[in-house]
Amino acid sequence: MEQSFVEKEVSFTAEYELQGTLTLPRSAKKVPAVLIISGSGPGNRDGNIKWPKIELNIYKDLAAFFTSLGFATLRYDKRGTGKSKGKFNKAGMWDFVNDAKSGVEFLKNQPEIDRERVFVLGHSEGVTLAIALNSKERLAGIILLAGTYQSMEHTLRKQRKQLFQELQDLKGFKGFIINMIGITKNEEKKTKNLISKINSSKRDSFWHSFMKVNAKWLREHLSYNVQDDIKKIQCPVLAITGAKDAQVDCREVYIAKELNPIYVDSYIIDKMNHILKEQDYDNSFINIAKEYKSQSTHALHEKFVEVVKEWVKDK
Template sequence: MSKKLEVTIPAKYPLAATLTLPDSNLEKYPAIIMVHGSGEIDRDSNAKGLPINAFKELSDLVVEQGFATLRYDKRGVGASKGDYYEAGAYDLIDDAEAAVTFAKNHPNIDSEKVILLGHSEGGIIAPIVNDRNPVSGMILLASIAEPLAKTMEWQREQMYKEIKSLKGFQGWLLRFINLEKKIKKMNDDLIRVVSETDEPVVRYKGKKINAKWNRESAEVDVSTSLKNVKCPVLAITGSKDVNVKVDDLQKIKELVQGECEIHVISDMTHMLRKTDLEFSMSKILNNTKKIIKAPVDQELKDIITNWLADWKSNEVKKAEMIIN
């Protein structure tokens, strides 16, 4: 059985985490640090009402391959200190960097064999952290290769296209009430409210908004950091991921300097599960809670397992070359 240690990552606000070590007698292990997507997400990648549990499943998977894993509750979530709503994009990057520093300094982790695994927003954070504290490998799940603001604009355009193409009474009704115009106005209003203040948190239509995160996320361009990535990279996106562009996989491969293996998994969504639904933003998003009842996709797990086996083999070869 693996050994699970409850640890605290020293950061601006201490981050509660689980360090899982394989069941073996090695003194040091290669490690995988898992970086969350957006939202109030804990170390297992669960949010209130949305138990994705992807990091727990993936941790169990890779620990069996001899990797240690480090999973932490996001700032202000679970047992971690701080305020989630006051955290900006750069704060989340700082926290992920603190996790890398903690792992590299831990007596049971080989500091030269640390991999960052990022899902969604975590795939933006991982390359930026690598700029500050280089890692030995990177796994990017459902990630992007452009500014987040540009991807969010693409998401809205997909939504507008769907509204225009919807048939029957529902389609007529949405067009009659001019839903597209209402969505555009609401988005413009929210951007204005967020940009006109320096406060970390604002209220918009009675809802708490993490304004600092919104402002800073608009500044971040992951493509700049992807150009600096020299370590091996595995990038995977599902063909039915309505949150990111599948074409960004090829862009990631072109941007990074290291070896990059990319995969498009047929029928997989942003939640890392497959669906039989057609590629429709509204249908897939509305069925998210049903989709996540299934385990994380087995094809995804197999690809990660095979890539990690190759990564370990290459690390052994590099060590032998140094010795010889």
């Protein structure tokens, strides 16, 4: 059966040339469009990471879904990943925001697209980037998926607390060793020292404990006040988080509504996790990669699909 949409390999220029995939409905004539802004890490346009090998295809699935609703979509390899140029480990938060801005400008200049109806969709870290982008580019609407609406420091502190609790709760010999050597206390101290080092540094990156740290990226996130920019949004916003999301507190999605009640619609989807798939059990940091891999071929959560369809139908 012939697909209802066409995929094109495209490129656009920000600070570096970025490569991506443009999807268009086959009957494309001045259609609305969605730019997909991906989450953190060196993932490509589809949401896949080369090492450790994780193939989720979450953004490929989202592109197909939105195109089925009559939207064009653009998803792209982050700078320094996939086929895009640049250095990923030297890119800051605002570099990624400016790359997304160039993506919006590219969409607005396509003959098949209605330049007055260009939306952005941010997933995970992409939520923060989409909110920041709104201050730089006129948008028809914003879709925020599985993100945080608190400071980066607050989010890191919450994630560390959850991980350390899971480590302490491990049973058997592994749990005994972790508690005996006090690994959770050691890691907490190391993390605090690392954040202090990042905030006092002016370098783009440096080595820390045999790992290259993107200091510029984290420093800019730590200094960014996402809540101030949420208040400034003056276009329709759909904010969705899953109740089984282990990476963010799902209740935070209502912060966006409280800060901007006129433009924001907030939803928590029951039994949905961070990668927008159905999940009955509670997730954990320790097994998160393994669990995501096992769900990679699952369809997008049915209720999520319903909520998005209803929201976009009059946009």
